[in-house]
Amino acid sequence: MTQNLVTLEGVSKAFTLHLRDGMKISVVDNVSFAVKPGECVVLGGPSGAGKSSILKMIYGNYRCDHGRILVRDGDEQVDVANAEPRRILALRGSVMGYVSQFLRVIPRVSSLDIVAGAATDSGVPQPEAWARAERLLTLLNVPERLWSLPPATFSGGEQQRVNIARGLAADRPILLLDEPTASLDAANRAVVVRLIEEKKRAGAAIIGIFHDDDVRELVADRIVDVTEFASSKAA
Amino acid sequence: MMAKLNDKPLLSARNLGKHYGQRLGCRDVNFDLYEGEVLAVVGESGSGKSTLLSLLATELPPTAGAVNYRMRDGETRNLFDLTEAERRFLLRTDWGFVRQDARDGLRMGVSAGGNVGERLMAVGGRHYGRIRDTASDWLNRVEIEPERIDDLPKSFSGGMRQRLQIARNLVTHPRLVFMDEPTSSLDVSVQARLLDLIRGLVSELGLAVIIVTHDLAVARLLSHRIMVMRQGRVIETGLTDQVLDDPREAYTQLLVSSVLAA
Numbered sequence: 001m002t003q004n005l006v007t008l009e010g011v012s013k014a015f016t017l018h019l020r021d022g023m024k025i026s027v028v029d030n031v032s033f034a035v036k037p038g039e040c041v042v043l044g045g046p047s048g049a050g051k052s053s054i055l056k057m058i059y060g061n062y063r064c065d066h067g068r069i070l071v072r073d074g075d076e077q078v079d080v081a082n083a084e085p086r087r088i089l090a091l092r093g094s095v096m097g098y099v100s101q102f103l104r105v106i107p108r109v110s111s112l113d114i115v116a117g118a119a120t121d122s123g124v125p126q127p128e129a130w131a132r133a134e135r136l137l138t139l140l141n142v143p144e145r146l147w148s149l150p151p152a153t154f155s156g157g158e159q160q161r162v163n164i165a166r167g168l169a170a171d172r173p174i175l176l177l178d179e180p181t182a183s184l185d186a187a188n189r190a191v192v193v194r195l196i197e198e199k200k201r202a203g204a205a206i207i208g209i210f211h212d213d214d215v216r217e218l219v220a221d222r223i224v225d226v227t228e229f230a231s232s233k234a235a
Numbered sequence: 236m237m238a239k240l241n242d243k244p245l246l247s248a249r250n251l252g253k254h255y256g257q258r259l260g261c262r263d264v265n266f267d268l269y270e271g272e273v274l275a276v277v278g279e280s281g282s283g284k285s286t287l288l289s290l291l292a293t294e295l296p297p298t299a300g301a302v303n304y305r306m307r308d309g310e311t312r313n314l315f316d317l318t319e320a321e322r323r324f325l326l327r328t329d330w331g332f333v334r335q336d337a338r339d340g341l342r343m344g345v346s347a348g349g350n351v352g353e354r355l356m357a358v359g360g361r362h363y364g365r366i367r368d369t370a371s372d373w374l375n376r377v378e379i380e381p382e383r384i385d386d387l388p389k390s391f392s393g394g395m396r397q398r399l400q401i402a403r404n405l406v407t408h409p410r411l412v413f414m415d416e417p418t419s420s421l422d423v424s425v426q427a428r429l430l431d432l433i434r435g436l437v438s439e440l441g442l443a444v445i446i447v448t449h450d451l452a453v454a455r456l457l458s459h460r461i462m463v464m465r466q467g468r469v470i471e472t473g474l475t476d477q478v479l480d481d482p483r484e485a486y487t488q489l490l491v492s493s494v495l496a497a
Contacts, residue, residue: 016483017488019492056480060474061476061480061481062477062481063473063477085473086272086459088474089459089474107427108428108431
């Protein structure tokens with residue numbers, strides 16, 4: 001019996017906007033699902049349904065108001081909803097990665113170093129990390145003449161592909177993908193699909209949001225419809 | 236990366252408070268800081284963040300509470316029970332303090348090399364050649380050309396002075412560094428370079444840092460954890476990106492929404 005790498009139990013989230021007279025916006029209510037190694041769960045539902053908020057809660061970027069978010073770290077299950085900041089940072093270091101379409105630019109660091117650095121940070125040894133970075137940048141069609149440059153001056157598409165390479169270079173058993181393929185062309189989308197398949201074969205648990213139907217069809221083992229967790233506003 | 240998870244805190248503040256007569260500096264401050272952790276204390280002027288930093292660095296006596304510190308020998312001591320000699324030794328060896336105004340953190344009448352070498356001599360360095368070599372190496376690490384080693388900090392730009400302060404503080408391999416608005420007196424373009432340098436050194440050396448700043452962008456770039464202060468109290472605390480992206484308290488929401496998105 002394989003163990004779940006990520007388990008959400010009764011997770012709820014609302015924002016209270018104090019600057020708008022304490023207006024309360026419910027995002028999701030009673031979210032429950034689990035993901036096994038090698039499985040890709042895609043979050044479905046229209047924009048605003050709370051897909052991204054769910055990913056951010058798992059990563060510890062958003063707070064979780066109610067429920068448990070259990071993330072497996074070896075023999076231990078850590079409840080991200082109640083964990084100490086440094087425990088969450090340790091999970092991010094070795095257990096879970098988050099890839100969005102936006103690159104937070106690090107000044108003065110070359111693209112190759114950014115990607116290889118992500119691999120070494122997760123424990124991949126040095127020569128292997130470089131080889132992996134070069135392979136990913138090549139596959140994602142980032143021209144070799146750009147590798148030694150910091151991505152600050154790159155086009156949006158090039159930055160996005162460096163970011164995907166960075167997110168996939170690390171060896172982490174849990175991957176959270178927040179529309180990494182948005183605005184990529186068909187050729188690069190196909191590369192990302194292939195890389196996700198590789199991660200699944202390597203046993204990663206993947207939770208993703210994909211707006212492109214073709215990508216979703218190819219990578220999803222299961223689709224979790226987030227509108228099922230719409231909070232009481234419908235009731 | 237972070238130190239192992241089962242270790243003991245390096246520093247713990249317990250019910251720490253300071254009143255200036257009737258006036259409140261700060262009160263009921265509680266937190267643990269571990270080796271390799273960067274904690275940002277944010278808030279507006281008058282929030283008590285500078286008072287807190289002075290208490291932690293033992294520059295001010297508290298009116299309540301304790302600060303427990305794990306010394307290099309493994310023993311945990313209340314900083315306010317140390318003898319003056321013990322306190323001075325800690326300041327010179329195990330701690331650094333990077334000031335907002337480099338003139339408060341450097342000796343302006345002493346050469347750049349002297350500013351760095353002085354700290355080494357304070358911990359027993361006696362060999363002139365070795366001290367000079369180490370100073371030169373540190374100037375290089377903070378991107379000051381080694382040819383400037385005999386120049387006075389007076390002739391340096393603001394950014395160079397801050398980098399020299401960092402070299403002076405880190406040369407003795409402290410475990411804990413206090414920083415008081417280290418970038419706020421600099422032009423924005425110079426700030427980015429300094430922040431990048433600090434970030435690299437902090438992670439390379441595994442330093443614990445307590446940084447006071449009013450600049451949320453500085454907190455986001457450098458810190459793991461954040462503590463928001465208002466009117467002398469800690470009103471919100473947590474993982475830095477969580478507090479900044481999902482602020483809970485009204486005041487924190489106001490602070491975050493007041494920043495212009497770049």
